[in-house]
Amino acid sequence: KKEGYNVFLCEDGKEALERITKDELEVDAVITDILMPNIDGLTLIQRLKKSNSEIPIIVITANTNLEVAIEALKEGAYDYITKPFKNDELKMILRNAIEKSALLKENLELKNKLKLHEPNIIFNSKVMEELYMKALISAKTNVPVLIIGESGTGKELFARLIHRESPRANEPFFAVNCAAIPENLMESEFFGFEKGAFTGASLSKPGYFELANKGTLFLDEIGDLPLSLQVKLLRVLEDKKVLRLGGKEPFDVDVRIVAATNRDLDEEVKKGNFREDLYYRLNVLKINIPPLRERKEDIISLSMYFLRKFCISNQRKIHGFTNDALKILETYSWPGNVRELQNVIERACVFETGSLIGLSSIPVEILESVKDINKKSIKSQRVDTVAFSNFNLDDYLNNIEYELITKALTEAQGNKKIAAEKLGISLWSLYRRIEKFKKADFIINDME
Template sequence: MHVLVIDDELAIRQILTAMVSRAGYSCDTAENVREATAKLVRGDVDVALCDIMMPDGNGVDLVRSIKGSGIETQFIMVTAFASVETAVEALRAGATDYIVKPVRNEELMHRLAQINSLCGLKAENQALRQLMVGDKGVFHFTSPSMVEMDRLVSKVAVTDSTVLITGESGTGKGITARCIHEMSPRGDLPFIPVNCSAIPENLMESEFFGHSKGAFTGADRARKGLFSQADRGTLFLDEIGELPLHMQTKLLHVIEDKEVRPLGGEQARRVDTRIIAATNRNLVEMVKDGSFREDLYFRLSMFQIHIPPLRERKEDISRLIHFLLQSFAGVHSRKLLELDPMAEEVLMGYGWPGNVRELENVINRAHILADGGRITLADLPPDIARQPASSDIPGTNLANGSGLREQLRRVEADIIVRTLRECDGDRKTAAQKLEIGLSSLYRKLEELEIMGSGKFENG
């Protein structure tokens, strides 16, 4: 996530930059409205920490101008206590939040983590979102497990049922949750995603349920909680298995009673919030060992959807690859690239521990690196390129009609390709290592149809 610190005071810029950088975010600075505008219009700033008053203008006008241009930068206003009313005006103009000087590191990190989580979900490529929406998109799964998942999503989306989505990291739980929301009658109302593991435990109650002014030190104003923000819409609780037990109890009460009581408040407030939860943990086992409440599990799992890992639905991989190639051709404004058969075979044989998200990243990387209109083994990450292709083990395809000659041809191809990789594509060195003549190596490359892969261009 890229953060822009906008403040006319050098000391403030330095302090905020140090906080942001220590948290692992990239950071840039601007000392006035003019400089900030020039950097914001590039469209690559995710979050702007913006002062209210500056020598050549004010932050409210800057927010209004940038938001009016259609730029999706999230603004956090940084203001002195006396300027809180102006900060509220900035919220009306499109700012996401504000914090009061002096800025506390814990508060700033929490705000940035929230926005980073939201940006992460939004940044899940548009292509990936289409992959999960069945008839609403242009991609249709062929594996029986995903066809069934699409059917379940369509069935539950039109209801108000609580949904629990399970599956490994990278399978698309967040995208599935958003699709359920968008296909529901609540689709035009708020969808609020929250990563339960990203909220500091001492701030959880305030974040979920809100707080009244003066509820604790630093609570200089009342604040809506996540349930109220998602009222009449959907609250997506990702990593639900990370919630501590005391928060599980409070969450259960909200789901059952449909009302929240802000921290420090005297009156409860009714909320109509649909809950979709997700986890990559085994909640049944957590219930058995006492780390997850059984009654909350039954409430959340009223309707459960499991997304199988990519390795269990090999039928989808090839179509996913070619769908992503088409998508990234548009993203990178390039023509549609071909995929070298050897590279595709390696991709098909890989185990994909990171699931669809890893596949997306690999294809995106290959699309950027590829030259000459074709993706080759050289464009794949080294740890994947070194994996054996699905046909590297003799006999694996015998059931499909491949005879001994074909199996031997594949084994020979594998040995030659591996040797060329070890020799960094140097054919002369590879021929010596294989103990064959250079002309024989050229002939075999032609016979095996791997000359044109583009991988081995060194003489």
């Protein structure tokens, strides 16, 4: 205590174990004797290490019991001290133990932060599992890879995966958005230039191929490259040499190309917008990522991943989604794909006030879009089953309305506010409809 530590005393090992594991007492170190009633020191070490492997444990033992002390070290104790001992000796061991423990915690937090910022490919669908395995196989080769997919499907994540799992993993990964470079700057950006190559070139500058040398060059939106640059890109891919603007001699480059596009390059070739020879040069291995609407099995896994990620970065405590919210997420068509889903979850994480993300935290335009889809679905299902023998439209519509209200009330466990939200109507409107059915002798179980 004189050293500034908060000290918690326990009568025996059993009390110490209960306070640390059951009562969740947070401690930076444990000092324990070996011979104790109920639970001895060795058993205490074993059980504490199961619940918290990083906690440093210092063992006190007698000179005649060194074999037990060594056994304690094997079980995971940080150090031991023999009786009798000097206080300064114990202080030094304790200080070192706590410093080491703090360093381990800091390293663990840093690793978790790195994992949080490392792009991840999250999936639950068979098609994405197959694409993931295909990417891993592609990574071990040195041939170009062409990744095709709509905007927001995760093309760059696959490119980074291929680089990370390749023999070039410790070399540069250089990403270029071909659609973002002005056409008059493309050649100098891709191949670099020498000093004095053009007005304003006061210094030499390396191009993308030099910057990515020995590593991976990711050419995103390759379909937007003008034909004039496609010719020069093809030459570099075939010769593996680059000539800077204003340069006299080409030099060797060793770059693995991964290209991506959201365009149909077969069609672009037919239209004359993309060179056929360059297309075949790039299209050695192809990874075609389907849009999110075609792999709805991935939506919940992705949503939970983004929720955990944004809860950590925004210091929020949200544990999941309501069933209604999950149904909306699974039904929506996600034209912006995974990127749109990520943005929606981030927004919901910021604005949600409860422990679960509900409908109120999902953008109105998504709710309206899903409502339209459901209306069309219900319409088509109902109309297909209609038989017009002894048919009465009013009775038919009343029966549908009654079934939906009953189902909503049952799922909401009688909570009319929640039932009204499920039905997409106001609470007053629900009360009015319930009264209508009660007057008509319909049984409404509204749990009142």
